[in-house]
Amino acid sequence: MTRSLSTRSGRIELRAPTEQDDAAVAALRSHPYTRRHIPAFPETFTVEDAKALRLKRDADLSHIPFYIFRTDTNEFIGATSIAYLDRDERACDTGILLREEYARAGYATDTMHAVLKHAFEEEGMHRVSYHTSEKNVGMRGWLDMAGATLDGILREAWPDKDGYTSVCVYSILEQEWASVVKQRLEERIDKRGCLDG
Template sequence: MILTEPLASISGRVLLVPPSESDDALFAALRCHPETRRYIPSIPQHYTPEEARERRLAFEADKARLNFSIYAVTPGSQPKYVGAVGIFNIDEASKSCEMGISIWPDSYRAGFATEAMHTLLTHAFEERRLHRVVYHTAAHNVRMRGWLERFGATLEGTLRDNRPDGKGGYQDDCLYSILEHEWIQTVKPKMEEQIRRVIC
C-alpha cells in the first residue's frame, strides 16, 4: 500500500515520504550495511538498487504494508535520507500490525528514529485506529531493545532460534508490543518529552 502524501513529525524535523525510484539506491545501501545486517543477518551482503526497486513495487501493491523513507529536514538544506520505516502484517480484523525501522548509523542519537516512530505510531493508533503494534528485534540488539523499553513497550517474550544467524545457526528475537491505551497513557507522552528535549 502507498500513501500519496508524506507524514510530518510534530517538530517538522522529520518527514516520512512514500518511497520513490530516487530512494532505491539509498535503501539498497542501508539494507546491506554491516550495522543493519548485524541484527538481520539473513539480509544478503550485496543488495542492488534493482532489487530495492522490485521490493518497493511489490510492497506498493500489498494492502497489509505501508513503507516510508525517513528524511531529516534542515532549514536551508535539501532533506537528507536517514533511513526507512514501515508498518506490515496489518490485520484489520484484529486491529494489529508490526513495525520496523532502520536508521543510518551516522544518524544515530539525533532523535530521528524517535520522531519517525512517533509519527508512524500516531498514524497507526490515531488515524488507522489500530489496537496493537508489535516489534520483533534481535535479542542482541541492545540499542533497539533499550529504545523500546525506555518509551514503555512491553517485552512479551523471547522467540528462540527465530531467524538464521548467517553463520549456520539461529538467533533469538525478542517480541515487544504497545497497546492503544499504553500509547495514549505512557508511550506517546514519553516520546514527546524526548523530542522536546532534543529540539531544545
C-alpha cells in the same frame, strides 16, 4: 493511501517510496551496520532488488512503507513501515532502519512517534508489535524507555552466519499509547529540540 507523515520536531519527514530512492535503500539494507542485527538481510542488495521490494510493497495493502528524510537537506536517512496490517484484528508490526550516522540522535524517536501516532490514531490499531534481535541492546533499550512490553522471546528464530538469533517481541497497546508511550516520546522529542535550539 498516505503519502507522507510530518514529525513532531519537524527535523524529518516520512515519505512514500519513490524510484529515486532505490539506490539509497540498496545501500542501507546491505550496510554492515544494518545487517549486524538483521542477519537475514543479504550482503549484497542491488538497486534492482530495492526496486523489486518497493514495487512488491506498493502492491501489498497490508504494508505502508515510508522513507525518512531530513527536512533541511532533503537527505535520505532511513526507512520504516507499518507492516502486516490486519484491520480485522486491529494489529500491525513496525520497525525502523537508520543510516549509522543518524543513530542515537533522536531521529528514531521522532520517526516512531509519527508512525505510532498514525497507526493508533489514523489506522485505528489496537496493538503495534516490534521484532528485534535479542542482541540489539540499543533497540531493546529504546523500547523499554518508550513503555513497550516484552511479550516474549522467539528462540533461534532468525538464521544468521553463526546459526540462529533469538528474537524479542515487544508490543504497545492503544491504551498504553494514549496513557504512557505518546507522552514519553513527546517529552523526549521536545527535550532534544530544546537542546538543539
